[in-house]
Amino acid sequence: MLWSEPWCTVMRPERTTELKVLFLNRFFSNRSRMGIAALGLTLATGLTVAERVLAEPPEDALPPTVALEAEVDDGLATPGQMDPKRAMAAEIEIQREIAEGRIPNPDPWENFNRRMFRLNEQADVYGFEPAARAWRFITPSILRKGIDNFNALLLMPVVLGNGILQLKPLNAVQDIARIVYNATFGLAGLIDVATMVGIPQNDEDFGQTLGYWGVPSGPYVVMPFFGPSTIRGSVGRLGDSAGTYYFSLLPIWATFMVRGIELVNLRARFLDEFDENRRESFDYYVFLRDAYLQNRRARIGRARGENEMLPGAGDDLYYFDDEEEWDMEDSERAGDQDGSGVQREPDSVKSSPVGGADDESK
Amino acid sequence: MMNRSRSPRWERVGFQGLVLWTGALLVLWCQVGVALAARPAPPEDPEAFVVAPTQLVAETLEQIIAVLQNPTLSAEARRQEIEALAFAVFDFKTMSKLVLARNWKKLDPAEREEFVAQFKIYLSRNYGSRLDRFRQTEVVISGARVEPRNDVTVFSTVADGEYAGVQLDYRLRQRDGRWRVIDVVIEGISLVANFRSQFREVLSRKGPEALIRQLYKKNAQPDSESSDATSTETDS
Secondary structure, three states: OOOOHHHHOOHHHHHHHHHHHHHHHHHOOHHHHHHHHHHHHHHHHHHHHHHHHHHOOOOOOOOHHHHHHHHHHOOOOOOOOOOHHHHHHHHHHHHHHHHHOOOOOOOOOHHHHHHHHHHHHHHHHHHHHHHHHHHHHHOOHHHHHHHHHHHHHHOHHHHHHHHHHOOOHHHHHHHHHHHHHHHHOOOOOOOOHHHHHOOOOOOOOHHHHHHHOOOOOOOEEEEOOOEEEEHHHHHHHHHHHHHHHHHHHOOHHHHHHHHHHHHHHHHHHOHHHHHHHHHHOOOHHHHHHHHHHHHHHHHHHHHOOOOOOOOOOOHHHHOOOOHHHHHHHHHHHHOOOOOOOHHHOHHHHHHHHHHHHHHHHO | OHHHHHHHHHHHHHHHHHHHHHHHHHHHHHHHHHHHHHOOOOOOOHHHHHHHHHHHHHHHHHHHHHHHHOOOOOHHHHHHHHHHHHHHHEOHHHHHHHHHHHHHHHOOHHHHHHHHHHHHHHHHHHHHOOHHHOOOOOEEEEEEEEOHHHOEEEEEEEOOOOOOOOEEEEEEEEEOOEEEEEEEEEOOEEHHHHHHHHHHHHHHHHOHHHHHHHHHHHHHOOOHHHHHHHHHHHHO
């Protein structure tokens, strides 16, 4: 499907990272895990509340120039590579928008996150990706597909549990049917019989359950080796690892082997997509962050039964109060010399964009 | 006498009245015009309103899938045909504006034109070339919705293949009587929103010239198709 692909595969790397967390069974007992989850949850809500309280802007918030200076001090802006005046103007505008709350800043810990992101990229480029290429070279695609299906079955308890936590009886029935079908007719999960029969694959995790019950996502975090997440998402992962508790019953080498194969297998499935996304994005970090956040928001929206498939920005995304103004600006610039106020007339607004731009280019 | 003394008075009043009335009407008309331009009234019959854009999406999808499944075409020809379809259906100027948002104002007109042209090439190259993996896909349109200010979103779902269940939404806007796509939302990930943040990042760090330069550079990269072909060759 046109346009679909780069974006829909974005959500799959995220799935790889969800798998990685299942290793956590090895390192935390059930009880300590619950403790950590509870701690994280309190921390997350505390943080978001604090953030909201602190972010309540005083009526006369920082003037934009002050914000800009702070930004430069952070070393975030890299002056010198551009026409300083224009970059300055752009920066001021963005700072003002953030200050006014028109763009809520989803990523207050960007410095840390970018560092972690770089680390993960290194790990992928030198570790996972070569392994995945080798894996794809030596295995037939049918085996890889089988492993994917098997892995999906292993994760079903998580899906089922979260379906129940979100009070969705229909989903629960579907999930149980899927487990039964695939575990028996599907030869222990190697063949996805359920999909052939027409049982949909639901997609739930504890992060979504938390979102479903209204827990705010908290700031965006890139976890070392676990990839993009939010505070809520990380807590959700810990919670989900309870759903695959059976893994800690295996000897440790077996866990590592099974998990390792599954991860590499999944990574092998998206080799080209990762490449393309990396090559084509203008800022891969921002690309992944936004894709992750938007996708999560949409999934939680769907879980709550909202038909809200659009990124929450809604009106902000598609309209600007000054849209007419942009069009007008072309004509204003064209007719700058006489400085008359004719542009206010509605039909000159309508006719201006084309004509104005043409005049300008001559 | 009376007549003569009255008539100028009448005329005067009439003239003033005329001026006042036309003035008032003009003001009213302007305001109505501005209000209409800003927020058109919602359609009376949303279901009928939605028919045209839905049909446009359905037809385009059909055509694209037909091209993809046509075995007689070479990869290059396929891509060109799909590009032609996309060029007709997407409103690249509006997309560029939405993607740049407030930064649009910071580009001067020459830069704007350059940006629109390059962004168009960028999108068609990078996304057009990926299509070859999607031969046996079926997309089902599941509904449509009227958005504020009379945009329309058409919802669709991939019915089979590897990406079964993936949700694709298209947002369309009518301009000059033509419906055209202004955003594609895949699994909640909006093309416009995603590019907007990426471009904002580049713009705030390096400025508009750098952004356009970067676009040129990406467009000048060796064709992604050929590099894909080599990578799959070595892998499998």
